[in-house]
Amino acid sequence: xxxxxxxxxxxxxxxxxxxxxxxxxxxxxxxxxxxxxxxxxxxxxxxxxxxxxxxxxxxxxxxxxxxxxxxxxxxxxxxxxxxxxxxxxxxxxxxxxxxxxxxxxxxxxxxxxxxxxxxxxxxxxxxxxxxxxxxxxxxxxxxxxxxxxxxxxxxxxxxxxxxxxxxxxxxxxxxxxxxxxxxxxxxxxxxxxxxxxxxxxxxxxxxxxxxxxxxxxxxxxxxxxxxxxxxxxxxxxxxxxxxxxxxxxxxxxxxxxxxxxxxxxxxxxxxxxxxxxxxxxxxxxxxxxx
Amino acid sequence: xxxxxxxxxxxxxxxxxxxxxxxxxxxxxxxxxxxxxxxxxxxxxxxxxxxxxxxxxxxxxxxxxxxxxxxxxxxxxxxxxxxxxxxxxxxxxxxxxxxxxxxxxxxxxxxxxxxxxxxxxxxxxxxxxxxxxxxxxxxxxxxxxxxxxxxxxxxxxxxxxxxxxxxxxxxxxxxxxxxxxxxxxxxxxxxxxxxxxxxxxxxxxxxxxxxxxxxxxxxxxxxxxxxxxxxxxxxxxxxxxxxxxxxxxxxxxxxxxxxxxxxxxxxxx
Ligand SMILES: Nc1ncnc2c1ncn2[C@@H]1O[C@H](COP(=O)(O)OP(=O)(O)OP(=O)(O)O)[C@@H](O)[C@H]1O
Ligand SMILES: [Mg+2]
Numbered sequence: 256x257x258x259x260x261x262x263x264x265x266x267x268x269x270x271x272x273x274x275x276x277x278x279x280x281x282x283x284x285x286x287x288x289x290x291x292x293x294x295x296x297x298x299x300x301x302x303x304x305x306x307x308x309x310x311x312x313x314x315x316x317x318x319x320x321x322x323x324x325x326x327x328x329x330x331x332x333x334x335x336x337x338x339x340x341x342x343x344x345x346x347x348x349x350x351x352x353x354x355x356x357x358x359x360x361x362x363x364x365x366x367x368x369x370x371x372x373x374x375x376x377x378x379x380x381x382x383x384x385x386x387x388x389x390x391x392x393x394x395x396x397x398x399x400x401x402x403x404x405x406x407x408x409x410x411x412x413x414x415x416x417x418x419x420x421x422x423x424x425x426x427x428x429x430x431x432x433x434x435x436x437x438x439x440x441x442x443x444x445x446x447x448x449x450x451x452x453x454x455x456x457x458x459x460x461x462x463x464x465x466x467x468x469x470x471x472x473x474x475x476x477x478x479x480x481x482x483x484x485x486x487x488x489x490x491x492x493x494x495x496x497x498x499x500x501x502x503x504x505x506x507x508x509x510x511x512x513x514x515x516x517x518x519x520x521x522x523x524x525x526x527x528x529x530x531x532x533x534x535x536x537x538x539x540x541x542x543x544x545x
Numbered sequence: 546x547x548x549x550x551x552x553x554x555x556x557x558x559x560x561x562x563x564x565x566x567x568x569x570x571x572x573x574x575x576x577x578x579x580x581x582x583x584x585x586x587x588x589x590x591x592x593x594x595x596x597x598x599x600x601x602x603x604x605x606x607x608x609x610x611x612x613x614x615x616x617x618x619x620x621x622x623x624x625x626x627x628x629x630x631x632x633x634x635x636x637x638x639x640x641x642x643x644x645x646x647x648x649x650x651x652x653x654x655x656x657x658x659x660x661x662x663x664x665x666x667x668x669x670x671x672x673x674x675x676x677x678x679x680x681x682x683x684x685x686x687x688x689x690x691x692x693x694x695x696x697x698x699x700x701x702x703x704x705x706x707x708x709x710x711x712x713x714x715x716x717x718x719x720x721x722x723x724x725x726x727x728x729x730x731x732x733x734x735x736x737x738x739x740x741x742x743x744x745x746x747x748x749x750x751x752x753x754x755x756x757x758x759x760x761x762x763x764x765x766x767x768x769x770x771x772x773x774x775x776x777x778x779x780x781x782x783x784x785x786x787x788x789x790x791x792x793x794x795x796x797x798x799x800x801x802x803x804x805x806x807x808x809x810x811x812x813x814x
Contacts, residue, residue: 310722311721312718312721312722329721330718330721330722330724331722331724332722332723332724334722335722336718336722338715338718338719340715342713342715342716342718342719344716344719344733344734344737344738346737346738346740355719355723355725355733356722356723359723359724359725360723409723
């Protein structure tokens with residue numbers, strides 16, 4: 256099957272007082288239609304930069320991005336973005352924030368239909384009762400929900416999420432991950448989520464793309480995650496393969512992310528050596544808090 | 546519990562009434578001493594009150610062109626200020642937006658603004674009179690409006706520009722993802738996001754318009770608090786100078802408070 260999103264030889268260079276700084280270099284990735292991709296890497300390596308280039312919000316320095324056959328040159332409602340900070344417009348209600356997008360995309364629909372679309376997505380994310388509150392009065396978690404509803408209500412071809420749950424408590428985070436998976440499965444979207452959180456990546460994604468450290472960051476490794484869907488947290492925690500995958504990601508972040516790969520990571524088989532019991536315990540000790 | 550309420554009441558009384566009254570008392574004492582010793586021409590507080598009484602007790606009386614109740618004069622002044630102020634906002638806000646949006650526009654006009662901004666109303670007024678000389682009798686009024694507008698618009702211009710520049714990139718990105726038109730971006734994102742800054746500018750501008758009115762009325766002889774003040778100086782009725790000063794101060798204070806109220810409503814947005 257041909258790829259839905261194709262990123263080839265992507266570069267991003269920022270001008271700095273000390274001359275141009277190449278943050279992202281030779282970034283290659285192909286994403287199939289309906290696939291859920293997680294992008295992980297250390298803070299500051301350029302994950303947001305890659306995401307905003309796909310979103311069309313940042314200029315591409317070199318290389319190209321092709322989304323369902325068309326080159327990405329500008330932002331547009333075919334890519335719903337959930338930003339790192341929820342960035343709702345604080346003077347509008349949750350409903351109005353979602354409506355702003357719905358009005359743009361469904362401009363041929365009647366007012367009633369548009370209202371129904373907005374209300375449908377808002378109640379899906381659990382904001383049914385609070386949708387007419389001003390967004391400045393919503394809690395962080397409610398804002399994030401609204402951000403997700405806004406992105407989904409555009410009915411985009413692709414969802415781009417930049418650490419959408421980074422600032423939330425664990426309980427809300429898990430709930431919203433399920434909301435996200437639910438919506439993704441229902442609407443058959445293609446999704447790309449940027450995250451720091453190894454468990455989040457494994458719970459959500461079909462493939463986890465690991466980025467090397469910046470500057471000159473690129474794809475270091477890709478891990479296939481083949482757990483059956485719909486996924487269940489408890490079952491996942493009982494699966495030895497889960498710990499193998501987890502160890503693979505953590506080893507990458509701790510040790511291998513500092514080196515650029517010698518050959519493109521694209522075609523590598525998912526190498527997942529089984530961890531020793533001692534290694535596992537060590538893992539739990541240091542990552543229990545994340 | 547009751548005594549706590551009482552304590553609270555006492556504290557508010559001290560803070561809001563007693564302490565300000567002490568300040569007022571000190572000024573009255575200094576004023577009395579000055580008028581009795583080194584400033585012989587300065588009328589004492591009691592003399593000032595006696596001479597001002599007809600203007601204060603009948604604040605809306607109209608006995609002649611330049612002999613009217615003090616609030617009637619104030620009302621004339623406020624009308625003039627309102628007109629000049631509205632002109633300032635109508636011109637200043639769009640200029641502020643252009644400055645905030647366009648670097649080129651800023652480079653062209655910012656130096657000019659920085660040079661014109663510190664020019665005193667006393668310097669603008671003669672130019673205003675010259676500009677509107679063809680208006681004949683009305684030249685004074687138009688000159689005054691011109692002066693109020695040009696002196697008071699700068700805070701609006703600068704604050705609006707700062708506000709537009711401070712709109713978070715995230716908000717604009719939302720607009721780009723949704724492919725909002727330029728007009729839609731302006732009205733649904735830029736304008737609401739800038740509003741709190743704009744209102745800070747509006748408040749400062751109002752303060753300046755009120756400051757300018759006195760100078761403008763003095764030089765043009767238009768009836769109003771400022772015109773009255775200048776006329777009474779020329780007629781050697783110094784008590785009325787003090788009366789005018791007090792009224793100008795109080796009105797300015799009230800205007801500022803009212804604008805702060807409006808401003809704070811937008812600040813919470
Ligand atoms: N406008 C800019 N000018 C110069 N350098 C920039 C600019 N924007 C980002 N960078 C640099 O690019 C690098 C990548 O930034 P980016 O925001 O993509 O990181 P990230 O992986 O999303 O980090 P985090 O996980 O903390 O969000 C950083 O080192 C940052 O300093
Ligand atoms: Mg980021």
